Amino acid sequence: MKLKALIADDEPLARERLRYLLSSDEAVEIAGECRNGREVVSALRDASIDVLFLDIQMPVHNGFEALARTEALASPAVVFVTAHPHYAVQAFGIEAIDYLTKPVEAERLSAAVTRVRERLAADRALATQEQLRSVLAGLADATNSERYPTRLLVPNGGKDTFVTVTEIDWVEAADYYCCLHVGPKSFMLRETIKQMACTLDPRKFVRIHRSIIVNVDRVREIFHASRSEGAVVLHSGLRLRMSRKGWQDLIASHGKQMR
Incomplete structure (x- = not known):
């Protein structure tokens, strides 16, 4: 299954470079591009995205603000792509998968995509475990024997x-x-x-x-x-x-x- 990727950056050349680098990976599909934070919010509301390559300093809403406005939606994996390394701590504070600084190198981007795949695979496995937990919890409720650690x-x-x-x-x-x-x-x-x-x-x-x-x-x-x-x-x-x-x-x- 291909990764559906959304590229968000107000700089056309930056979007073009990411699009070019990602095109070499047949398992990645570019689902769309955004020029500002408002377009990011709209894109995440209207489409199912696996990974968001997100610039921080953009018009209307910056990257952090855009994510805050989509918090109630299904959240994709986030890889920040920015020219400003000093936002790294804040980025990882909201569980970003990776943090790339411009100009993005092909090898570094490939490593970020690998991390995204690993995280999504882990999330799917966890979702399966959660579903199993839910089924077991329902059975436990039926017999009044549900247990959680004390x-x-x-x-x-x-x-x-x-x-x-x-x-x-x-x-x-x-x-x-x-x-x-x-x-x-x-x-x-x-x-x-x-x-x-x-x-x-x-x-x-x-x-x-x-x-x-x-x-x-x-x-x-x-x-x-x-x-x-x-x-x-x-x-x-x-x-x-x-x-x-x-x-x-x-x-x-x-x-x-x-x-």
Whole structure:
């Protein structure tokens, strides 16, 4: 199956170079090109895209703003392509697959495409696992025997630490790791945010953002500031960002209990 790629850059020569380099890979199909952030939002709304090659400094909405406006949509794998290396930390903070600096070299682009394929394959495998989990959970519900872990074993330097699940305030994505926030302490666990969302009891933990899972018992207030974003405030006073989908999931699964 071919990778459907979307190229987004306000510079025609930059788009042309990416198109030329990607054309040498028969397993990649150029599904479209965008000249600004508004076109990116429209393209992702109207088409199924596997990978987005995204410039950062573009008219109307920059790359980060465009992604924020498509958060409720199915998100493709993102490879940033930019002349500005200082955005790298922010890019990987939103789970970008790779970060290429202009002018893009063929070998470096090929490596990025390989990483995209590996990530999508892993996501498909994880989706299959999630489907299996869902089926098994349904069977467990029917027999009233559903089980979720009450403690997690977390490597902590030269020792392993048991973390009681109910004591977790919230979970934060950190690339292939998750950071478990437990009161004033934090623990790094080698699981993706998707894996953690499947591990934790959905009756107690809700994924309110692509990079955040929150313990519902710790939520004090919910704010939905706009149609695309909002926030929750924990009993500790900490404010966490929340996507529109996260708000919908939170209300759908816990709205009655939280009123």
